[in-house]
Amino acid sequence: MNLSLIAAMFPLLLKGLQYTILIALIGIVFGFIIGCLAGFALQGKNKFLKAISYFYIWIIRGTPLIVQALYIYFVLPKLFDISLAITHNGEILVSESVMAGIIAITINSGAFIAEIVRSALESVDKGQWDAGKSLGLSYTQILFHIIIPIALRNITPALFNQFIISVKDTSILTIIVVPEITHQMQNYAITTFKTIPAYTFGALFYLAIISILMIVQKIIERKLKLTSQNSMKRGNSLVKD
Amino acid sequence: MKKILTIIIVVAVLAIGIFALTKLGNKENVEATTINTEKLEGCMEGITLNVATTGTFAPFTYYDENGKDVIGFDLDVINELQKLLGFEIANNEIPAMNAATITASITEGKVDMGLAALCATDERKQVMNFSDTYYEAGLIIAVNKETSPKEIKSLEDLKSGKYTVAVETGSASHLYAKEIGIKEDCIKTYNEGPIAFTALEDGKVDCFIQDGPGVSYYLKTKADTKLAMVGEPFNQEESPYAIALSFDICKKYTNIQEVINLALKELTDNKKKKKIEAKWCK
Amino acid sequence: MLKIRNLSKSFGTNQVLKNLNLDIQQGEVVSIIGPSGSGKSTLLRCINYLEEPTSGTIEFEGKIIKNDSEQIKDLRNNVGMVFQEFNLFEMKNVLSNITLAPVLTKKMNKQEAREEANKVLKFVGLKDKIFEMPKNLSGGQKQRVAIARALAMQPKVLLLDEPTSALDPELVQEVLKVIQMLVKKKITMIIVTHQIDFAKEISDRIIFMEDGKIVEEGSPEEILVNPKKKRTKDFINSIL
Numbered sequence: 001m002n003l004s005l006i007a008a009m010f011p012l013l014l015k016g017l018q019y020t021i022l023i024a025l026i027g028i029v030f031g032f033i034i035g036c037l038a039g040f041a042l043q044g045k046n047k048f049l050k051a052i053s054y055f056y057i058w059i060i061r062g063t064p065l066i067v068q069a070l071y072i073y074f075v076l077p078k079l080f081d082i083s084l085a086i087t088h089n090g091e092i093l094v095s096e097s098v099m100a101g102i103i104a105i106t107i108n109s110g111a112f113i114a115e116i117v118r119s120a121l122e123s124v125d126k127g128q129w130d131a132g133k134s135l136g137l138s139y140t141q142i143l144f145h146i147i148i149p150i151a152l153r154n155i156t157p158a159l160f161n162q163f164i165i166s167v168k169d170t171s172i173l174t175i176i177v178v179p180e181i182t183h184q185m186q187n188y189a190i191t192t193f194k195t196i197p198a199y200t201f202g203a204l205f206y207l208a209i210i211s212i213l214m215i216v217q218k219i220i221e222r223k224l225k226l227t228s229q230n231s232m233k234r235g236n237s238l239v240k241d
Numbered sequence: 242m243k244k245i246l247t248i249i250i251v252v253a254v255l256a257i258g259i260f261a262l263t264k265l266g267n268k269e270n271v272e273a274t275t276i277n278t279e280k281l282e283g284c285m286e287g288i289t290l291n292v293a294t295t296g297t298f299a300p301f302t303y304y305d306e307n308g309k310d311v312i313g314f315d316l317d318v319i320n321e322l323q324k325l326l327g328f329e330i331a332n333n334e335i336p337a338m339n340a341a342t343i344t345a346s347i348t349e350g351k352v353d354m355g356l357a358a359l360c361a362t363d364e365r366k367q368v369m370n371f372s373d374t375y376y377e378a379g380l381i382i383a384v385n386k387e388t389s390p391k392e393i394k395s396l397e398d399l400k401s402g403k404y405t406v407a408v409e410t411g412s413a414s415h416l417y418a419k420e421i422g423i424k425e426d427c428i429k430t431y432n433e434g435p436i437a438f439t440a441l442e443d444g445k446v447d448c449f450i451q452d453g454p455g456v457s458y459y460l461k462t463k464a465d466t467k468l469a470m471v472g473e474p475f476n477q478e479e480s481p482y483a484i485a486l487s488f489d490i491c492k493k494y495t496n497i498q499e500v501i502n503l504a505l506k507e508l509t510d511n512k513k514k515k516k517i518e519a520k521w522c523k
Numbered sequence: 524m525l526k527i528r529n530l531s532k533s534f535g536t537n538q539v540l541k542n543l544n545l546d547i548q549q550g551e552v553v554s555i556i557g558p559s560g561s562g563k564s565t566l567l568r569c570i571n572y573l574e575e576p577t578s579g580t581i582e583f584e585g586k587i588i589k590n591d592s593e594q595i596k597d598l599r600n601n602v603g604m605v606f607q608e609f610n611l612f613e614m615k616n617v618l619s620n621i622t623l624a625p626v627l628t629k630k631m632n633k634q635e636a637r638e639e640a641n642k643v644l645k646f647v648g649l650k651d652k653i654f655e656m657p658k659n660l661s662g663g664q665k666q667r668v669a670i671a672r673a674l675a676m677q678p679k680v681l682l683l684d685e686p687t688s689a690l691d692p693e694l695v696q697e698v699l700k701v702i703q704m705l706v707k708k709k710i711t712m713i714i715v716t717h718q719i720d721f722a723k724e725i726s727d728r729i730i731f732m733e734d735g736k737i738v739e740e741g742s743p744e745e746i747l748v749n750p751k752k753k754r755t756k757d758f759i760n761s762i763l
Contacts, residue, residue, distance in 0.1 A: 131610035135624035136599035
C-alpha cells in the first residue's frame, strides 16, 4: 500500500535533492572563502579587520538560521532596493528564494568556517613562526608559504563536517519557498494527508544522502593520510629542476 | 567484524523505517460511547476535547494587537459551543498552528476539533469529518496593484503557466490550485498566510489565492496596502467553513458530529451566530 | 662585531635579562652555559630580535638595531638561528626548506639557491636526502638540515639554541661533528648548550649565566678548571 507513496514521492524528493545539494555546495564554497578571510583577519594583526570579523561571527552565531533566511529573503531586497533573482531575457534563471537560500547558507557556514580556520592557524606550532622569522621572512610570507599549508591540511575533516551540517541546514529554507527536499516532503504530505508515512520517507531519504556523504568523507580522509605518509619527490619545491 | 556490525545496524534502521511506513495508520480500538442528547445544554459535560486553531487567518482566527491571544470569529464560536454543550478544553488552551500542521494533527487524531476557517473540501473529508457549514466562503485572487502583471484577471489566466501563484501550504487554495492544473513550478507554497501576503506586497509573487473573507479583511485593515482583488470568488462549493472533527473522536463519541450540528443550529436559531458575524465580518 | 649594552628583557613582571653587557668578535665561538631559567635562550632570541628587548641596545656591525621591520629583516639575513626543536617546515621537503628563504628574501635567484642548497647539504652530509620530507628524518638528520637551512642564508653569525638537547644520545654526535666543522670554517657562533665537554673543546670563550646576569666569562680553562666565582664552581660541579 505504501509502496505507491514511495514511488510517488521519490521523484519529488530527487528534484528537491538537486536544490539541496546545489545550495549546500555553492554555500560551502563561498562560505569557505569568506571563512578564510575572516579566519585570517582574526589571527592577524590588523585590529580593524579583526573587529569586523568578530562582529560578523557574533551576529551569525547569535541568530538562528531561520531568522537569517527570512531576513535575507524579505528585508535585504528592500534595504538595497534590488531583486535577488537572476534573470536573463525575461527568463528567471535563479529565483529570489534560491538566491536568498544560497546567501543564507554562505553567510552562515562562513561564520563557522572562520572559527575552524582561526583555530587551525592557532594550532600550528609556534616554532614554525620562529624559524620563518629567524630566516628573515615577513609575516605574510610565513603565513602563506609555511603556516597555511599546514593549517589547510588540518581543516579538511572539520570542513566536510560543516558541509554535512549545511546540507541539513537547507531544510530550513522551505520557509522561503525553496523547493528543496523538506519543502517537497511537506507539500506532498499536506496534499495527500499522508503525514507520517511521507515524513518518515523524507527522513529516511535525508539519512541515506547524509550517510553517503559520511562515507565519502571517510574516503577523502583516508586518501589524505596516505599522501602525507609518502615521500614527496620534488613536491612543494620552489626550485624547478 | 566492524564492517559486519555496521551493515547489520544500517539494515536494522532501514527495516524499522520501512516497517513504520507500512504499519502506520492502524490505530488501536477505542471504546465507543454515545452522548446523551435528551437535553442539548450541558450534554457534553465531563468530556475533554483537544481543540486547535491556526491564528493565521483574520478575521476568523488571528492574533490580537499584543500578539498574545488568538481572537476572531472561530474563537467566539468555540466559546459559544463550550458554553452551550459544557465540554472541557484540554489544558484550557487552544493551540495555534499553521494550516499544514493543523490538518495533519486532525488527520492523526492529535487534535479532536479544529476551527480555523477550514474548508470542508472533498479531499479533506477523506481524512476527517466536518460539521455543517457555519460560514459560506469562496476563494479569490489577490494581486499587487503595482507589481503584478495586468493580464491576471481571473483563474483561467493563471493556468497559462506564466505567473507565480502564492498559496498557503495545506490550505484549500493549495489543494484547489493543484486540482485545476496550475503548474507545480508556478505554485509557491508559503508556510503561513501572513508570510504569503508580505511576499505579494514585496512583489515576490504575481498573485495570491486565498479565502475571500481573509483577503477582504486584509484589504480593509492593512494600511498602505498595494493589494487588490481581481475576478469573482470561485470554488464556493468547496469552500464552506465547517468545524473539523477527527475520525478518532468520532469513533470515541459516535454521535459527536450530530451534537455539534445541533449546537450550531441552536446558535443560528438564538441569533448568537448572527451577532458573531456582525462583530467580525462586516 | 656584535655589541650588547645594558640589555634587559622582562616578560610582564618577570625580568629575565638584567642589564647584560657582551661583546662578540668576528670568528669567535662563544658558548653560554648555566642553569635553566637563567635567560640563555632569551639572550639569543634578543640578538636576532625574535624577542624585543625591554631596554638596552644591540649593535651589529656598527649599527644599533631599532624596532624597524627593514632593519630587523636585514639583521636576520645576517644572523642565522638553529633551534632546539629543529622547526623544519613540515609541509616542505628538505630542498624547499633550504631554498625558501633565500629565494623569498631575494637574496638569491632559484638557480643560485639550488646550488647553495646542494653545497650546504653536502657540508652536513645529507645530500641524498634532498627531496625527503622532514617527518621521515631522524632527529639528528633534522637538526643537520636545520643547520644547512641556516647556512644557506650565508649568515655572518650563527646562533645555536641548545642544538642537541632534544636529541637521543646516539644522535648527538653527528650534530656535534657538523658544528665542529663550522668552527673550522671560522664562522662566528654563539651556542647555548649543556654539552660542557664539547663546549670546552670548541669554544674560544665560555660565558656562565645565572638569573639573567653574566656571572663569569673567560677561556674554557679559566671557567671550567679554575672558576673564580663560587656560583660558577657550584654549577660546574653539579653537572660534572
